[in-house]
Amino acid sequence: MKRYEDLDITDNFMFAKVFSNEDVAKDFLQDILKITIERIEVVTEASAQEDPFHKSVRFDVLVREEPLSASESASELKSASLPKSPGNPNSWISKTPRTASGTGRYFDIELQMDDTGELPKRARYYQGMCDLDALGKGANYEELQEQYILFLCSKDIFGKGKPIYWFQNREDSDPGILMGDLCYKNYYIFKKFDEIKDASIREYMQYFATQEHRSEKMERIHRLVERYRQDPVTRKAYMTLEQELDIRYKRGLEKGRAEGVAEGRADERKELAKAFRDQGVSIDVIATSTGLTSEEIRAL
8 A cells, every 4th residue: 555645635545535524525516517515414435235145335435415405495496497507418407406305415426546347337336325325214216316426537447538428327219318317427537637628627637637736626625635644643544444454465365374275365365356446445556465467356
């Protein structure tokens, strides 16, 4: 793992710490999605597991919007016909006013420095876990609000040369027909920031790519990075994570040695590598810790 002093916004640990700040998260979501958010709750490094027999999820930053009150719902109904931003392909959903209910909108923000080959399927699973968290027992499906899965990627995982990929469910033979399930999966390729036309989106992506902090909002993010670098409590949390990863790796080796089977050791390393990869740990870090190549890790 990186030395703590070298962490920046492109490290998952630091990213989660900085975006745990509700003002940062709220401004980010409003700026890149062109929506208005009243009140939110940010849950960093959140884990979700419906039961012990299914795969658990660790989100980088999970944001829950507090549900609308009756008066706020009425206000949204009045503003539903206002013109929307033409720069956001997802902006059509704002034309469907939200109503007061037991759930607000959900936003999952994920930082991904490596192309692990399964991000679209991971987004699918994350979406389902967010829905499980949002909809309580006995609730109606109508209460589900918009849900956004946002991946901030260093690499163009689709290989089509676009700086942003916006996805929502449409009818196959007539793309003009939208399913209306209110689920959106967006992938921002931040190293292609100079191709992004929207200025507010571009400045965030430029900061992720270069750490240049010219605007007030980017300066605020950068100050938080610097502050956390100096914070002994945050440093201890990072060192604890590093120790946990090291312990899990050593336990895997010990188990393999106890079994005395080379194949068993190899399988253990692969299982450990896959678990780390699914939790967003850098491919380079996993390769160093397990001895597997980056190609082997991506193929798991």
